[in-house]
Amino acid sequence: MTPAARLSAAIEVFADIEARRRPAAEALKDWGLAHRFAGSGDRAAIAGLVYDALRRKTSSASLMGEATPRAVLIGMLHRERGLDVAAIEALCSGARYAPAPLTEAERAALVGATLGDAPAHIEGDYPEWLDPYLARVFGDERAAEGVALASRAPLDLRVNTLAGPREDALPELAHLGAEPARWSPVGLRIRLAADAKSPAIHAEPLFLKGRIEIQDEGSQLAALLAGAKPGEQVVDLCAGAGGKTLALAAAMENRGQIYATDTDKRRLVAIHDRLARAGARNVQVRTPKSVGNELADLAGRADLVLIDAPCTGIGTWRRNPDAKWRIRPGALAERIKQQDAVLESAVALLKPGGRIAYITCSVLAEENGDRVRAFIGRHGDFSVEKPGNVINSLGDRAYLFARAVLISEEGLLMTPRRTDTDGFFVSVLRHSA
Numbered sequence: 001m002t003p004a005a006r007l008s009a010a011i012e013v014f015a016d017i018e019a020r021r022r023p024a025a026e027a028l029k030d031w032g033l034a035h036r037f038a039g040s041g042d043r044a045a046i047a048g049l050v051y052d053a054l055r056r057k058t059s060s061a062s063l064m065g066e067a068t069p070r071a072v073l074i075g076m077l078h079r080e081r082g083l084d085v086a087a088i089e090a091l092c093s094g095a096r097y098a099p100a101p102l103t104e105a106e107r108a109a110l111v112g113a114t115l116g117d118a119p120a121h122i123e124g125d126y127p128e129w130l131d132p133y134l135a136r137v138f139g140d141e142r143a144a145e146g147v148a149l150a151s152r153a154p155l156d157l158r159v160n161t162l163a164g165p166r167e168d169a170l171p172e173l174a175h176l177g178a179e180p181a182r183w184s185p186v187g188l189r190i191r192l193a194a195d196a197k198s199p200a201i202h203a204e205p206l207f208l209k210g211r212i213e214i215q216d217e218g219s220q221l222a223a224l225l226a227g228a229k230p231g232e233q234v235v236d237l238c239a240g241a242g243g244k245t246l247a248l249a250a251a252m253e254n255r256g257q258i259y260a261t262d263t264d265k266r267r268l269v270a271i272h273d274r275l276a277r278a279g280a281r282n283v284q285v286r287t288p289k290s291v292g293n294e295l296a297d298l299a300g301r302a303d304l305v306l307i308d309a310p311c312t313g314i315g316t317w318r319r320n321p322d323a324k325w326r327i328r329p330g331a332l333a334e335r336i337k338q339q340d341a342v343l344e345s346a347v348a349l350l351k352p353g354g355r356i357a358y359i360t361c362s363v364l365a366e367e368n369g370d371r372v373r374a375f376i377g378r379h380g381d382f383s384v385e386k387p388g389n390v391i392n393s394l395g396d397r398a399y400l401f402a403r404a405v406l407i408s409e410e411g412l413l414m415t416p417r418r419t420d421t422d423g424f425f426v427s428v429l430r431h432s433a
Contacts, residue, residue: 001042001097002097004092004095004097004099005097006042006046006049007099008097008098009046010046010049010050010073011069011070011073011099012069013028013031013050014050014053014069014072014073016031017050017054017322018069021326023322023326024054024322028047031046041197044196044198045197048196049073049076051152052080052152053069053073054325055080055125055151055152055321056076057072057125057325058121058122059075059079059115060074060075060076060080062075062115062118062122063075063110064106065105070099071106074088074092074102074106075109078113081194085102085107088102089101089102089107120135120142120143123143123147124143124144125147126150126317126324127324127325127327129329130327133332133365133366134363134364136365137364137365137413138363141417147417148415148416149314149315149317149318149324149363149416149417149423150318150321152192153318153319154189154191154192155190155192155198155214156189156215156216156217156220156421157188157189157201157212157215158184158186158213158214158215159186159188159211160210160212160246160250160278161250162249162250162253162254162279162280163278163279164211166180166185166187169211169212170188172205172206173190173206173212176190177191179191181217181220182217183221183394183401184217184220184221184224185395185397186220186224186247186250187220189217201214208277210279215247216316216319216421217420217421218414218419218422218423218424219244219424220247221394221414221424221426222244222359222424222426223247223251223306224394225357225390225394225412225428226244226248226306226357227304227357227393227428228248228252228256229251229256229303230255230256231252231256232252232256232303233256233257233298233302233351234252234257234258234259234303234304234306235259235295235298236248236261236306236308237261237262237306237307237308237342237345237346238262238263238307238308238309239262239267239268239271239308240267240268240308241267241274242260242268242271242275245260245271245275245280246275248306249278249280249282249283252282254280254282257282257284258280258284259284260283260284261285261286261287261288261295262288263288264288265287268287271285272285295349298349300351302349302351302354303350303351304354304355304357305349305354305355305357306356306357306359307342307343307346307356307359308359309338309343309359309360309367310338310339310342311335311339311360311362312331312332312335312362312367313361313362314327314364314423315360315361315422315423315425318416319422332364335362336366336370336371339360339367340371340374343356343371343375344378347379347431351431353431353432353433354430355428355429355430356382356428356431357426357427357428358411358425358426358429359425361423362423362425363413363423368425369408369409369411369425373410375429376429382430382431383432384409384410384429384430385430387407387411387427390428391405404419405418410427411426411427411428412425414426
């Protein structure tokens with residue numbers, strides 16, 4: 001397919017997403033099934049255009065003066081991809097399979113392209129109803145934080161130190177342009193161009209041998225900041241597919257014991273194969289039963305309970321740009337209830353002096369600091385570990401990392417703008433001995 005034909009296809013897919021309010025992945029899959037002549041490179045390029053349009057949806061519409069799928073895609077080409085008017089005109093030539101030529105109004109909008117005094121939610125490309133929530137956390141910097149949340153994420157890998165050090169893995173991924181991560185001592189980063197096809201990491205020998213896993217650097221750091229030590233008894237309450245469970249096992253050097261569970265057993269399906277591939281031998285998976293007492297024997301035994309809490313997922317918008325347009329205010333209220341409930345469920349598992357690592361991939365105070373303060377208000381025998389002490393676990397990276405993150409009395413917040421990671425909140429709560 002020509003670049004112009006790919007643009008036409010992206011406009012078609014974007015229109016389907018808007019009309020049917022469906023996830024982008026579903027719309028792209030259906031388009032691919034209906035257009036089997038499109039190769040993998042074509043599908044990847046079309047997906048890149050669609051996702052970039054979703055990243056810059058409101059700002060592109062504002063730039064063009066209308067919110068049609070065509071306007072959003074054209075505006076995105078200028079705002080996100082940096083194409084000038086001539087380059088966009090060449091794509092919109094009206095030739096076979098190409099979009100229709102630019103109108104005078106479209107050309108004028110591109111020539112004078114500026115957002116002017118656009119509101120923060122338009123400049124930052126996020127839903128308007130979230131503006132007061134983001135203003136509470138970031139103030140006048142919320143538009144800039146939104147822009148970073150809308151950027152394309154790199155591909156991050158975690159080196160499984162149970163199978164060897166990062167230094168040994170790095171040369172074997174040189175063909176993908178892998179480089180050491182900025183903060184994580186076990187992280188690697190692969191930077192991707194806007195129209196690049198993601199490399200097939202799952203087919204790499206290092207992956208097949210369990211020496212690397214795909215995991216955002218922020219998620220790696222959250223697991224490291226939990227401070228799990230070799231020999232400890234650890235419960236991962238919201239283990240899901242096991243990303244942080246695997247990171248904990250490596251940090252603990254396969255010593256001690258990790259009990260991994262989740263309220264939804266379907267989310268645990270992938271964890272078994274991942275544990276086997278990584279050689280993580282100190283993990284027991286506790287699949288939830290109908291009676292709900294799968295952790296009863298662990299009462300009062302845990303040194304650490306890790307809670308990767310259910311949340312709105314705002315911190316992952318770089319990877320899920322369509323999710324931000326589907327989130328609704330009611331979802332926040334529901335997540336807050338779930339967060340309070342899972343924090344309460346951790347208390348009985350801890351031994352005296354034990355600790356809870358509370359983690360979200362959200363940037364909202366309502367899901368982060370507010371939940372910590374509410375928990376401390378209910379449990380006077382808990383205190384918040386000073387974020388500075390938590391950060392010290394990063395060793396020689398701690399000083400610069402502490403300057404980059406947003407620190408509060410309740411914990412620390414990573415964001416794409418501040419740390420070039422997904423957005424993660426981390427708080428360590430310690431029970432009095």
